[in-house]
Amino acid sequence: MPSELISVADEQHTIETRLLPLKVYHGAIWHLREGWVIQLKDDVSSASKRFTLFHEAFHILAHCRTTPVFRKRGTMQGSFNELLADYFATCILMPKEWVKKKWAEVKDVDVMAEMFDAPKSAMWLRLRQLGLV
């Protein structure tokens, strides 16, 4: 787990990652007095955990650097934040130039997903974002 990287999401508080047998969600964040806790579903692939970890870290970042766009409530804003969190996770796990370079060599989503240790669905998303598929 790249937990050192996660700590920069909020440098004022500790961020602890806990693996739990979550049923409904792949991840969740809790803001406790002493810091943040990111809960991750334990019985999924490491790729899926990594993706969820960065997704949740985005919510912490967004919370700490509150701007009007994040302060709004409501379903629309909620789902927009989820899209942003997914986008953030794909950008961190699958850096643009690296994906472009490797895709030119590999041209195989399964191999790419394994290479970047990212969920296959996230790799598809990233390839579409970059206009490669």
Ligand SMILES: [Zn+2]
């Ligand atoms: Zn989320």
